[in-house]
Amino acid sequence: MIRLMGALLICAVCIWVGFSAADRLRRRRDFLESFVTSLSVLETEIVFGKYELEDIFGRMSADERLYGMYKLCAGQIGEYGIKRAWNDAVSAVADAASLTDNDIDTVCALGPELGMSDINGQIRAIERTSELASKNAAEAGERCTRLTRVYRGCGVLSGAFAVLMLM
Numbered sequence: 001m002i003r004l005m006g007a008l009l010i011c012a013v014c015i016w017v018g019f020s021a022a023d024r025l026r027r028r029r030d031f032l033e034s035f036v037t038s039l040s041v042l043e044t045e046i047v048f049g050k051y052e053l054e055d056i057f058g059r060m061s062a063d064e065r066l067y068g069m070y071k072l073c074a075g076q077i078g079e080y081g082i083k084r085a086w087n088d089a090v091s092a093v094a095d096a097a098s099l100t101d102n103d104i105d106t107v108c109a110l111g112p113e114l115g116m117s118d119i120n121g122q123i124r125a126i127e128r129t130s131e132l133a134s135k136n137a138a139e140a141g142e143r144c145t146r147l148t149r150v151y152r153g154c155g156v157l158s159g160a161f162a163v164l165m166l167m
Contacts, residue, residue, distance in 0.1 A: 006166070007163040007166050007167065010162045010166065011159035011163045012159070014156075014158045015155045015156055016155070017155055018151045018152050018154050018155015018158070018159075019152055019155055022147070022148040022149075022152050024098040025140070025143060025147060025148055026144055026148065027097055028103070028140045029137065029140040029141050029143075031065055031097035033137050033141070035107065035133055035137075036133050036134050036137055037063075038063065039110075039126050039130040042126060043130075045059075046119060046122055047119060047123065053074075053077060053115050054074050054077045057073050057074035058074040066093070066097075067096045069090065069092075070089070072088070072089035072092055072093070073085045073088075073089035076089065082112075082114050083111050083116075086110065086111025086114065090108050091104075100136075102136065103133075103136050103140075106129060106132045106133055106136055107129070107133065109125075109128075109132075110125055
């Protein structure tokens with residue numbers, strides 16, 4: 001009985017690892033797609049809204065797929081300034097969103113540009129970041145589509161293999 005319980009536990013852990021890896025791919029894809037969408041909202045708010053960045057970020061914090069990045073940034077702008085607040089917010093959500101170093105660099109590149117130049121300069125920075133984030137999102141989407149089933153299947157098969165080896 002103990003052997004059977006141990007084998008089932010090992011099988012469950014292997015399956016969990018496979019599904020967890022697939023979930024990381026999905027979270028990265030969802031974050032990047034939501035971030036690209038939020039950039040178009042940010043651009044519109046900067047051009048037509050004429051609000052402070054802290055107010056804009058406070059209103060943009062509703063999307064749960066961004067893990068509260070804009071809310072974190074809005075809460076720290078007054079204390080640290082936009083550049084540090086943006087970088088801290090990105091760093092805080094990077095693990096939850098399963099971002100790669102390239103993704104983090106792309107998102108962080110926008111922080112120093114916001115609020116530091118005229119509206120046209122900010123719009124150019126947003127467009128540049130949107131283009132890079134769109135490429136990363138497309139790559140993440142393709143990778144998610146291609147590897148999700150592989151990771152899940154490998155988790156199930158490795159669990160079954162481990163159980164067979166222990167029996």
